[in-house]
Amino acid sequence: MPAPRIAIGGFLHETNTFAPSPATFEDFVNGGGAPPLVEGESIFAAVADSNIGLCGFIDAPESRNWTLLPTLWTAASPSAQVTEDAFERIAARILAGIRDAMPLDGVYLDLHGAMVTEHLDDGEGELLKRVRALVGDAVPVVVSLDLHGNVTRAMVEQVDMLIAYRTYPHVDMAETGARCAAAMASLLESDQRPVKAFRQLDFLMPIAWQCTAEEPCRSLYAEVAAMEGGSLPSLSLLTGFPAADFADCGPSLVVYGRDQASADAAADRLVARIAEREGEFAGRVYSPEACVREAMRLAANAIRPVVIADTQDNPGAGGDSDTMGMLKALVACGARRAALGNVFDPAAARVAHAAGEGASIMLALGGHSGVPGDSPLEAAFTVEALSDGRFVAPGPYYGGGRLDLGPSACLRIGDVRVVVVSRKAQMADLAMYRSVGIEPLEQAILVNKSSVHFRADFASIAEAILVCAAPGPMAVDPADLPWRRLRLGVRTSPLGKPFVPVTEPA
Template structure:
């Protein structure tokens, strides 16, 4: 009979874009940004049913045969840095629980891997460092990471296993939690740490080119999975990274674990060489808002909508989800039967609720992020539908959990329906249109504030997908960013110049 282990479990996730204003406060983590809000203790075990996240998957796999000691659940929508107050509060809760309960056998943490705080460039590394200090060197720590993690040497040093998602869109977040449990269970049974290797790459990969449904990422991950099946190899991760964090470890990486040191070295270095050989293929074509709209109009068909990804205003990359560039382009070209969402504008949503369905509002919508080339859109909007903001998700990124978007509305201007919410959340589920009465599969053109995640749910209805670069906080061309802390030998785009070779390097 296998031993019953006591495993401390928790999650603390934030993807930080250091090039945008704003902060992730305690309030940001309390709201959850489409995920369950911040909680501690036993509430952690009951709040994540049906949610697609690493912690939910780990709990599902482990809770029947093992005792789980819940630590935390805290996630906020990507933004500028996490405030020191929020970081110290949540990390303090995790560490205090670990110090109080000294009889645990292992720790599992659901982390992002690209957290930056007001005072620390490596938030995830600091979490792992403090956890290691609290429990000592003998108790294993395993963490799941986002595919976009900027893995640091400190993270690698403090954890016995870092296992990352293998899909983008991230449909395997819960599955990664289950993989973490299997990895940890084997390590506990063997009674020793696995061999491990960590490698970093010298160029940045824009997020729009990281989709695992498309080449070159698809082929690289197919090979990764083949490497992972080798005898003596337990886990292999490729993290393309989050290229909007001005920190020294912002870059892609490869991490390998297993019980045969030679095999771990072979597959880790083999994967590294494969990625290097495909560097040039990570460049991706981008269209202006007008080019994207004209392309969509030319390819519109009765079979389903053309979907335009408003990639630079993706709140999943730290933008505000309220820029007006794509909406202006739709109106400029008189597009009919179109929809766009989510536009995060609590003031507009409140005005719509106060005025009621059928009212015409004269308002200035969105455009409050202060991004160059963007401003609020003044116009007359018809209130077509209202919602209190509860959304039952239908799979893909969010799984089948329930999101809370606050007071929301469908506003019409010209031939465009606009899904407006009070809470910032990435448009990655068709239900995030339907909850305000918009049926996306019946529209000719649908604009989503997302880069890749929408594909897990929208590819089932789209006839064509286009990527557009309207104003926003998630710049698609990494070479345009004003880097200060990135090492000078890192190339800011695939096959591009090193940072030290750019005229704007400071």
């Protein structure tokens, strides 16, 4: 019997419709914190030995018995909408790759689940609709998703199984790809497809409190995993990405069962469990200077760094990673042995490289994305170290990924050091500081432009972790965003007020 022919590929973007900068085709080509756009057989080397869903699918035991037919894989840093040009060019190349690989026995795609484009609210739903139209109803289609996916009914209807990550920080992306391979094997061996139960929850979960190593997500995800098996081959809880202004934004559950009654009962049970815990999806948030002062107080008697999450400028949630609120607070408070990363400012990196190590340079650093309440920091900086921005990030989140952040520098102002990069990537690995000569373990305070992913590598070295709300496009409380298009009745924060659209004056 010939080996099953499985087309594989990926197209990932998490869209913050309130963010300042769109995702262009060039952003996908460059990749930033992910491998650059890659096609055909080159995909295997590009994703090898990394924490990427497609890598897990390729390396799964089941896939060794298949003929894997690579199409295209690409990802860009979270941002505002994907341009129509980028979406259509990339989608066309994925579809062409699938068409060229036919006849097929299956299709696996590594997607995010929260892609909004300039012309489509539901990027993944449209892509999957086109894939299904191309391969027909008989070919199994399996998709891995980020747990921040804003799942739509169209996505559920177009594929046989959607399987989401179960960790945030996302240390199980490759593992999720392997789960997708096991699901594909089951579909290939059976004439029956599992039935589906889909539920959308009625409140938005702030991402700063979605960490699966902390409550309430820790026990909720443990329950999801415990329920899986037997009559329930797959369950996914997606906490959603609460910064995409369209009707389907928010948390959801996708349950697959051998029979409809079992699937519906499991979905309803989980909806009830989450409702009981709604109020726990919130926590303490500091203002910038209050946060720095508290960090300095804790650091006075600490032997490990105090870590601050600059959550509202998280490039993993659509921020440009260039706001200056936290750096200004560190300087104003006279913080010592402090470091902040990453600041995305290619122009500043060029000036630093031109001046050389040891030089003093005048800069208007950061603050270029037009975020309300933010502005550049105009000051003199010392260039302490320079780098080409290429390094391996061995921590649990990047999982040994080979990063290329372009020309980079360590700039010092007072006793505060700043990682300046030319390509956006979330500060989620200790190696990102070390790449420009900063040893994070020797710092009293570390300020990371990240919401939760940094915890994967930093939690074990942190004396304490504080969450700060400096100006930025990813509001720590979704209720602070100017929503216009959510579905009626969705609470924009835990136990908050239901969404009601603003009516324009006549």
